[in-house]
Amino acid sequence: MPSCNIDARNRYTSRIRQCKQWQEAIWLFSRLAPNSLRADEVSYGSLISACGKGGQWTLATTSLRAARLQGLQEDIISYNSAISTCGKEFEWKDAIGELAAVALRQLEADRISFNSAIGACGQAGHWESAVTLMDKLVRKFQANVITMNSVISACAEPGQWQAALVTLVHLELGRIEADIISHNSCMNACSKASQWQLALSILRGLQVLGLQANVISYVSAIDACDRSFKWEEAIAVLEELTRSNLKAETMCFNSSISACAKAHQWQLALELIQTLEVSGLRSNTISFNSVMSAAGDASLWQMVLSFMPMLSQRHLMPDIISYNCCMNACGRAVQWQLAVHFLAKIESARLKATEISFSSAISACEYGLKWQMAVCLLSLMDLRRLWANVVVLNSAISVCSQAGSWQAGLSLLAEIRHRHLQPDLISFNSAIAACVTKAQWQVAVCLMAEIQESRLQADEVSYNTLTLVCAARECRGGQWHSALFLLALMESRSIVIKKKTFESVIDACMWAGQRPMALLLTDDLETKARHWLTKGMDKTSAGVLAEAVDRPGGTLGDAEQVRRHEQVGSVPPSAVELPLVKCASQML
Structure with missing residues (x-):
């Protein structure tokens, strides 16, 4: 060239x-x-x-x-x-x-x-x-401090605090002088892993090592306390920072505010915002979101809503977390209309509603017994291509349950499987509860059987709710014997029987003309019921009941032999259908 x-x-x-x-x-x-x-x-x-x-x-x-x-x-x-x-x-x-x-x-x-x-x-x-x-x-x-700091920083993000501390020790063994970045990165790793004691120990040890803590050091320590729900320690570190020659930043206050909010100390969190602003710092949306969350958990929904204009006064824009806090607070206060209103306002604020947004709105409908609205919101989630998880669908099932719409509840239970999700115990319990109002005892029994088939462990809610279905007034006492059998099953499994359950069974016995049994249960509910379940049944009676359950094709109607043996009942009950027998066999 x-x-x-x-x-x-x-x-x-x-x-x-x-x-x-x-x-x-x-x-x-x-x-x-x-x-x-x-x-x-x-x-x-x-x-x-x-x-x-x-x-x-x-x-x-x-x-x-x-x-x-x-x-x-x-x-x-x-x-x-x-x-x-x-x-x-x-x-x-x-x-x-x-x-x-x-x-x-x-x-x-x-x-x-x-x-x-x-x-x-x-x-x-x-x-x-x-x-x-x-x-x-x-x-x-020869590795230098830059190398080691990069490794410690890599360990910090996923919270690998042990690896971070080992690397810090290697620094000393390799005669490489660790700097403030090394220790700050270690504190950050401890913070991500909620190891607040270690983070504070590193902070306290800086002076011994001749290192000067900076704002990042204090931020990491406060954040560690925040993640570990140690609000008192977080405030103590913040006070130490304000006494030093360093200028505290908004993020330092925000971590302390968050720690107080998680501990339901919303008044103290609000005071910290005031201290922040008096100190000449500018509060931000994150500061208020923490207080709004704490106030919402305390059911102070009106206070939560009052923070929205406060944000505007400070020329701050509410973010999606702000709106979610409002919807959550409104839901807890049975203000479902306001919750749906804030969901609509998210669009006008040019924000994108998240799964949490819709979950909060659906939960609000649960408190307000507006199952149609909950189902509509689920459909809207699908249109927005937002993923409704089991928790969200459970809330919708619970709405249908409390509103007495058992068909909608079962449809949503089927929807969980359609979405390739696994129903949990809450899903089944909510669906069983939906059967109470219309006394759909056959459906409830099948749901209990599904719990067993799904390898879930039915709990006291499951048994008490199923008993309420069988003892519901709409059955007019027709399933009083099924309710009694479930009482016996709960007693044998040491499951807590709720007072409402006892009272419903007594009511069912009265409807069926089983007055002696009703009086027996009424007279000291727990003691007399236990007497009937344990001492009142001799070996012959217990054998008849066990045979009725275990015999293929058998029904619990045979348990009337037990009642005749004890000469308590006078009206023979109708036979309980096969699903309850199969379910009972699995439970026993």
Whole structure:
């Protein structure tokens, strides 16, 4: 190449290197070919560096590959720039790939190469890869504090506090002086793992090591207390910060406010916001969201709503969490109309409703017994392509249950399976409860059988609710014997029998003309019922009941032999259908 062309190329390369904007660097590089100039290793290196500074990892790695295709021998500086850029953009796999390419190009990776790749893994929270790279580095070079800090930082994100502390110890053993970044990263790892005692110990030990704590140190310590629900300790650290020469930041107060809110100390959280603003700091939406959440949990729905205009007065925009707090508070206060209103306002605020938003609104409908609205909101979730989980669907089933719409409740239970989800015990219990109003005892018995088939453990709610279905007034006492059998089953399993359940069974016995049995249950409910269930049944009676349950095709109608033996009842009950017998057999 003529010397004039070399000089021209060098001028372009120098201008590319001096570019502050990556777009300008690309434009200058693109002018080489039209001017009959051939890019060399230095030109590509300058372009890669410019793209790296601009955070354009794709362009940096593409330029590196283009240089290889041109048959150029890139230097380690170009690779280091590309690896560093990948790290800044959380592209840890590409960073490791470029580090591997260094060896393939017969180049010698230096400490900067490894540190950049370790930093990339740290940014993405892939601590195992960071530790592996550190092991490779120490075989060739002496690790420095930058290396160790990158590894500790990698351990911090996933909360690998043990690995972070071990790395900090390695620093001391390797005679590498740990700096404030090392200790802050360790505190951050402890914070993510809710190890608040360790975080505070590291903070207290800084002075002994001759290190000066900074604001980040205190933020990590307060955050650790927040995550561990230690609101008193969080405030103590905040007070220590305010007494120091450091200027507390809003995030320090926000972590303390959050800690108080989680402990239901909403008054104290509100005082901290006032202290924050008096200190000359600016509160933000996060500050108020924590207080709104705590006030909502305390059923102070009007107070929660009053914070919305406060945000506007401070020129703060409510976010989706703010609206969710309002809907949650309204739901707890049976203000379902307001909850749905705030759900609609999310759209006008140009925010996107989340699964939590709809879940809060559906829960509000549960408190307000508006099952039709709950079902509509579920349909709206599908239209918005939001995933309704079992918890959301359970809320909708519960609404139908309390409103007495057993068909809708069963439909939603089937919908859980249709969505390839697994119904839990709450799903079945809510569906059984939906059968109480219309006394759909056959359906309730089948649901109890499904609980057994699903390998779930029926609880006291399951048994008491099923008994209420069998003893419901709509049955007019027709299933009084089934209700008595369930009482016996609960007694044998030491399951708590609720007073309402006893009273319903007594009522069913009265409807069936079983006055002696009703009086027996009424006279000291628990004692007399236990007497009938244990002492009142001799071996012959118990055998008849067991035979009725175990015999294929048998019915609990045979249990009337027990009643005749005891000469308590006078009206023979109708036979309970096969589903209850099968269910009873499984339960026994």
